[in-house]
Amino acid sequence: MFTATSPLARLAIFLVLAPLAVACSSSSDGGPFAGDLSAFGKYCTGELKVEKTLMLPNGPGGWLGDGSSRGLAGSKFIVGERFDKWQGFMILADKTPAQISGDSSAGLVKDVDFTSDCAVAGAKTAAVVLRDSTFYANAAFTGAPCTLKAATELTSYSIMSDGLTATVSSAEIKATCSVDKAYSKDLAYGMLVVR
Numbered sequence: 001m002f003t004a005t006s007p008l009a010r011l012a013i014f015l016v017l018a019p020l021a022v023a024c025s026s027s028s029d030g031g032p033f034a035g036d037l038s039a040f041g042k043y044c045t046g047e048l049k050v051e052k053t054l055m056l057p058n059g060p061g062g063w064l065g066d067g068s069s070r071g072l073a074g075s076k077f078i079v080g081e082r083f084d085k086w087q088g089f090m091i092l093a094d095k096t097p098a099q100i101s102g103d104s105s106a107g108l109v110k111d112v113d114f115t116s117d118c119a120v121a122g123a124k125t126a127a128v129v130l131r132d133s134t135f136y137a138n139a140a141f142t143g144a145p146c147t148l149k150a151a152t153e154l155t156s157y158s159i160m161s162d163g164l165t166a167t168v169s170s171a172e173i174k175a176t177c178s179v180d181k182a183y184s185k186d187l188a189y190g191m192l193v194v195r
Contacts (some may be wrong), residue, residue, distance in 0.1 A: 009093070027097035035092050037077075037091055040150075043195060046079045048075045050112075050113055052088075052108075054068075054071050059164055078190070085108070086114070087100070087191070089129075097130035097150075119193060128190060128191055129188070131153040135173060135177055138183065139165065139167075146177035154171075
């Protein structure tokens with residue numbers, strides 16, 4: 001007998017409902033339901049026109065693709081610009097930043113890869129922390145850490161990284177951490193376009 005409480009009936013219901021739950025979920029895959037961008041309100045945003053691969057933080061200041069993270073068409077992101085090429089950064093649902101992978105020679109192409117009304121030639125950019133990042137007063141990473149919050153703009157800054165450790169100085173590190181030079185293993189930042 002096939003009843004609603006039988007194991008076979010429960011399995012049939014699960015098989016029907018599971019795909020719906022996945023399709024409606026707010027996962028961290030970089031889809032349209034990615035994380036909150038409100039902390040970055042003073043920076044230019046865009047919307048992906050096509051699906052793009054995402055790269056996740058890999059050491060301080062580095063990015064690496066895992067082959068499976070995707071930014072879906074319709075996803076909102078923060079527009080960046082570096083070396084006259086458009087970049088994009090998403091903040092995933094778990095607050096992890098992700099860099100949108102563009103063509104290595106052209107970057108992201110406006111009106112092909114994305115749309116934006118504030119991504120214009122000659123736009124002002126700023127170095128901005130993309131996630132809460134910890135800093136130490138010494139290269140041994142001992143003592144109490146100091147944290148700069150996501151969306152902190154770095155002014156009068158210098159960043160050098162060997163892929164494992166970043167040596168950073170900025171007016172904000174001096175004001176917040178009371179040191180001229182600090183060390184980080186988790187710094188993630190981007191050159192964001194200011195509105």
